[in-house]
Amino acid sequence: MVALIQGGVPEPGGIWTELGAGSGNFTVALAQLLGPGAEITAVDRDARAIDRQRDLAQQQPFGVAIHPVEADFTRPLRLPPLDGLLVANALHFIRDQPALLAQIATYLRPAGRLLVVEYELQAPLRYVPYPVPFARLAELAPMAGFGAPQLVGTRRSPSTGITLYAAAAPRSG
Structure with a gap:
């Protein structure tokens, strides 16, 4: 993942946030890259995933403070x-991707950046209902x-x- x-x-x-953080695979990879003193807010609507994120937060991997938040990231968040x-691997679950991306832009500082991981897939699958290939x-x-x-990366x-x-x-403007 790193x-x-x-x-x-x-x-x-x-200060970073991961939306659709799940049980923490990418959270740990991001923590390794950010290193000591960084903060990651890990957002997921699944209570079990957030419980695993809480366990992860207690370990403070790589000296990073992880703040688990159980929430639906398609709704406005206080960040x-x-x-x-x-x-x-979360954007492909969202039907209105333009609206979510516009919402995400408001969370970022002027020099902030969006980092997306997705399948390079054109047609939907059961587990990828709204594909976001790189061209999209x-x-x-x-x-x-x-x-x-x-x-x-690929x-x-x-x-x-x-x-x-x-x-x-990068966030523009």
Whole structure:
């Protein structure tokens, strides 16, 4: 996970949020890249996932403070101004992706960045109902208040064999 997203985390430290954080696979990878003193708010609507995030928070991996929040990230969240926001394998569950991306832009500081991990998939699958291949993200991001996304990593999903990509886009303006 670290190798996939490391190109989207330009410097250690800062205040980040992960939307759709699940049980913490990408949370730990992000913590490793951000290092001591950083903060990550891990948001997920699944109570069991947040319980696992609470266990993770007690360990403070890599010296990072993790703040688990049980919430529906499609609704407005109370967050501090963010240096970065990670959405890993969650955007494909959202029907109104333009609205969510525009909402995400409001959470970021002017120099903040969006980091997306998604399947490079054109047609929907049961577990990827609204695919966001890189070309689609490249269309959506500028309309939502971001600069052009840059591809920062790819890898095959060990569970599906489908290519995953990571892309980073700066908040524009």
